[in-house]
Amino acid sequence: MNPGTMRTNFPPASCGLDRDGPHADPTGIDPWERARACAHAREISHTDPDRWAVLTELMEMWTNLANHRPFLTPEESALESARIDAIHARLFGPQPARSTH
Numbered sequence: 001m002n003p004g005t006m007r008t009n010f011p012p013a014s015c016g017l018d019r020d021g022p023h024a025d026p027t028g029i030d031p032w033e034r035a036r037a038c039a040h041a042r043e044i045s046h047t048d049p050d051r052w053a054v055l056t057e058l059m060e061m062w063t064n065l066a067n068h069r070p071f072l073t074p075e076e077s078a079l080e081s082a083r084i085d086a087i088h089a090r091l092f093g094p095q096p097a098r099s100t101h
Contacts, residue, residue: 026074029081034088035062041092058087 038059045051061084069077 027078027081029085031062031066035059
């Protein structure tokens, strides 16, 4: 796919989707925020097709996790978040988790 043709739509950061509900991730990682970070990085990486492809895959991992979170236990969600976050950290550096307080 041409890097300039893919558009992304995520819930607004202020919507609070699954942040504190029964499907919230105990790690405090918000997959929608991480997917948005990937989308933004993709926009500025359009001249590097390899990086664009990696960011697209990572963005899709976060989006899939967010969409499937209602069907996961908190433990499964935390495990998947940690797995994807390890990949994310290699590209972006360590990211702070959202405070649960």
